[in-house]
Amino acid sequence: MSITARIIACMAILALGACSMPKLSMPKFKIPRVHKVTVQQGNVITQQMVDRLEPGMTRSQVVYVMGEPVVRNPFNQDRWDYLYTIDVPGVVQSNQRLSLFFENDLLASFSGNYLPSDAATGQPVEEEGLIPDREPEPDE
Secondary structure, rough: OOOOHHHHHHHHHHHHHHHHOOOOOOOOOOOOOOOOEEEEEEEEOOHHHHHHHHOOOOHHHHHHHHHHOOOEEEOOEEEEEEEEEEEOOOOOEEEEEEEEEEEEOOEEEEEEOOOOOOOOOOOOOOOOOOOOOOOOOOOO
């Protein structure tokens, strides 16, 4: 038997043997992705903090409860804005806002995403004179 015949016979045996082998698949490569960071900005605002606010509180008492405001309007010193934004990429994006209004250096009212809650039920209640019907002024 010549060398050529032997090579052809080996190739035929390998080819026929390959048909009976289970299919081999290529490994799946995942493309690396960019890590997306959770971004939190501003003052954290909680319902418990809002429940502690009362009309007639001084500015220093409000700072003790809420912390320093993120935005102080240079044209209106009687309005403090608290903003909180959290962005979890692909999951949630939340914007919370609370505006406090002072008269004669005392807390007069507030408006925004939070209302004071009733201590017994935990449900938000609107008390006359505490939450005004006015909307927050647009930022410039």
